[in-house]
Amino acid sequence: MSTTINRQAHRLVGALERGLGGRKGPSSGALRAAITVNRPRREVYRFWHDLENLPRFMTHLESVDTMPGGYSRWKARGPANRIIEWDAEIVQDREDELISWRSLEGAAVRNRGSVSFSGAPGGRGTEVRVEMEYRTPGGRVGLVVARLFGEHPAQQVRDDLRRFKQVMETGEVARSEGSPEGTRALRRLFQHTAQPVR
Amino acid sequence: MKANCWAGRNKVEVREVPDPRILNPRDAIVRVTSTAICGSDLHLYDGYIPTMKKGDVLGHEFMGEVVEVGPRVANLRPGDRVVVPFPIACGACVACQNGMYSLCENSNPNAGLAEKLMGHSPAGIFGYSHMLGGYPGGQAQYVRVPFADVGPIKIEDDLPDEKVLFLSDILPTGWMGAEMCDIKPGDVIAVWGAGPVGQFAAAAAVLLGAERVISIDRFPYRLEIAARAGAQTLNYEEVDVLDALRDITAGRGPDACIDAVGMEAHYPVPAVHAYDRAKQAARLETDRPHALREAIMACRNGGIVSVVGVYGGFVDKFPMGSLMNRSLTMKTGQCHVQRYMKPLLDRIRNGDIDPGFVITHRLSLDDAPRGFEMFKNKEHYCNKIVLRPW
Numbered sequence: 001m002s003t004t005i006n007r008q009a010h011r012l013v014g015a016l017e018r019g020l021g022g023r024k025g026p027s028s029g030a031l032r033a034a035i036t037v038n039r040p041r042r043e044v045y046r047f048w049h050d051l052e053n054l055p056r057f058m059t060h061l062e063s064v065d066t067m068p069g070g071y072s073r074w075k076a077r078g079p080a081n082r083i084i085e086w087d088a089e090i091v092q093d094r095e096d097e098l099i100s101w102r103s104l105e106g107a108a109v110r111n112r113g114s115v116s117f118s119g120a121p122g123g124r125g126t127e128v129r130v131e132m133e134y135r136t137p138g139g140r141v142g143l144v145v146a147r148l149f150g151e152h153p154a155q156q157v158r159d160d161l162r163r164f165k166q167v168m169e170t171g172e173v174a175r176s177e178g179s180p181e182g183t184r185a186l187r188r189l190f191q192h193t194a195q196p197v198r
Numbered sequence: 199m200k201a202n203c204w205a206g207r208n209k210v211e212v213r214e215v216p217d218p219r220i221l222n223p224r225d226a227i228v229r230v231t232s233t234a235i236c237g238s239d240l241h242l243y244d245g246y247i248p249t250m251k252k253g254d255v256l257g258h259e260f261m262g263e264v265v266e267v268g269p270r271v272a273n274l275r276p277g278d279r280v281v282v283p284f285p286i287a288c289g290a291c292v293a294c295q296n297g298m299y300s301l302c303e304n305s306n307p308n309a310g311l312a313e314k315l316m317g318h319s320p321a322g323i324f325g326y327s328h329m330l331g332g333y334p335g336g337q338a339q340y341v342r343v344p345f346a347d348v349g350p351i352k353i354e355d356d357l358p359d360e361k362v363l364f365l366s367d368i369l370p371t372g373w374m375g376a377e378m379c380d381i382k383p384g385d386v387i388a389v390w391g392a393g394p395v396g397q398f399a400a401a402a403a404v405l406l407g408a409e410r411v412i413s414i415d416r417f418p419y420r421l422e423i424a425a426r427a428g429a430q431t432l433n434y435e436e437v438d439v440l441d442a443l444r445d446i447t448a449g450r451g452p453d454a455c456i457d458a459v460g461m462e463a464h465y466p467v468p469a470v471h472a473y474d475r476a477k478q479a480a481r482l483e484t485d486r487p488h489a490l491r492e493a494i495m496a497c498r499n500g501g502i503v504s505v506v507g508v509y510g511g512f513v514d515k516f517p518m519g520s521l522m523n524r525s526l527t528m529k530t531g532q533c534h535v536q537r538y539m540k541p542l543l544d545r546i547r548n549g550d551i552d553p554g555f556v557i558t559h560r561l562s563l564d565d566a567p568r569g570f571e572m573f574k575n576k577e578h579y580c581n582k583i584v585l586r587p588w
Contacts, residue, residue: 170304174307195201195334
């Protein structure tokens with residue numbers, strides 16, 4: 001029933017706001033998420049390694065442009081179509097195994113993390129594990145950033161991984177009329193009616 | 199287009215909604231020629247499945263003509279006649295590759311919601327709540343079918359809709375219920391529920407070689423249909439089911455028991471029924487599991503309990519001691535329809551089974567609200583309603 005969705009929505013939104021806490025002071029956090037992808041490890045690593053593929057399954061990203069020397073420029077779209085940009089660099093890159101990165105000085109969201117790839121037992125493809133630490137600033141910038149990453153960060157990374165799996169296994173992000181953008185925490189709470197979209 | 203929409207508890211409305219359009223490269227649009235109301239639609243109608251939204255298009259049993267395909271659907275073209283399976287499945291994940299299509303890992307965009315209630319998410323299903331995807335259903339003039347290169351089966355001969363429509367759900371669901379019983383020569387199979395799924399489960403158990411099949415219900419007209427499918431019948435308002443089954447099997451109990459009832463069972467002892475009905479009404483228990491409890495108690499030592507009736511959440515007073523101490527095996531699942539469509543279509547073609555025997559009513563899609571009322575209240579000997587959207 002829609003009331004159930006709404007109740008869940010209010011609870012979760014409350015949790016998001018408490019969890020983010022970016023409205024006043026700076027906040028930080030660490031998170032982990034993992035998923036199993038039914039594709040060979042090499043293929044999974046290579047797709048991720050081309051950072052320009054990331055916006056295909058990280059829906060908050062507008063684009064990632066790679067530059068020589070392991071540097072990259074990330075663009076995300078925030079509230080009121082405001083673009084937020086930051087630069088990052090690859091710290092470690094072990095073929096078919098691990099990619100780690102950190103944001104460069106001046107990033108609105110300071111973050112560092114890694115994604116690792118290992119063979120899933122029983123021939124079930126590849127286990128993908130993401131670990132991240134992030135620190136959001138306080139003040140007005142913090143507010144914008146908090147809205148940008150407005151979905152519960154851990155939930156957002158899990159959703160990113162689910163879409164990553166969909167893209168790797170099926171070639172597309174699963175979309176229903178209730179969730180036309182595909183898996184996304186906020187849309188899960190505020191579903192469109194399951195009617196064709198105009 | 200016209201579509202039958204959920205409008206709150208005990209209310210559906212045929213409304214004008216936008217035509218569906220292709221959203222993904224593996225989608226197809228199907229113009230629906232026949233669709234049906236399923237017993238599990240009544241769980242939505244009665245308001246027991248969470249995460250429904252007013253306006254959601256219902257229906258997960260449908261067939262029709264392909265009118266448009268996305269660029270990655272190579273096996274279908276406009277004009278093809280298809281039956282569409284109710285679970286949406288990608289064909290590429292480990293579950294699909296193992297034939298467990300109703301557990302597709304990629305077809306539910308709202309998997310996170312389902313995980314909250316069930317731990318892990320099953321596949322998305324047409325017209326069956328937002329927790330299971332938020333996909334519009336097939337009680338409509340058109341439907342968008344995701345992963346259309348995997349699910350729909352083409353009907354290339356002139357078999358009429360009514361012979362093949364039920365490949366979408368209830369025929370394979372009943373069949374899987376019987377198949378999970380692992381039937382051996384001499385086996386006695388008892389089936390709780392003589393609705394269309396129970397009737398097909400009984401027919402399947404006969405075809406799979408059961409010595410004896412016993413259908414249990416309280417509506418004589420439904421038991422008669424099960425009898426035509428080859429079952430012996432028990433009316434639980436007239437006999438004590440456990441006694442009767444003990445008698446029929448000389449004390450052993452049925453070798454396997456099929457629950458084709460699910461979460462809104464009735465029970466002839468008013469106090470027990472009132473207990474579960476009250477807890478369900480207060481949402482302290484989501485499901486009323488009388489049939490399942492009785493199926494467990496009835497089953498012979500070491501036997502199989504096969505559950506194809508739909509449950510939504512939690513049950514109370516579950517006879518775990520009986521299940522454990524007597525080495526019973528419980529097998530369950532939403533039907534992996536894609537696995538059964540081809541072999542069952544072959545059985546329809548060669549005359550083993552004509553699924554049309556369950557149909558009692560043919561209505562226009564416009565009459566869906568009347569159909570739901572009639573089906574829910576078992577009026578006019580209603581057993582199965584086929585809707586025509588055009």
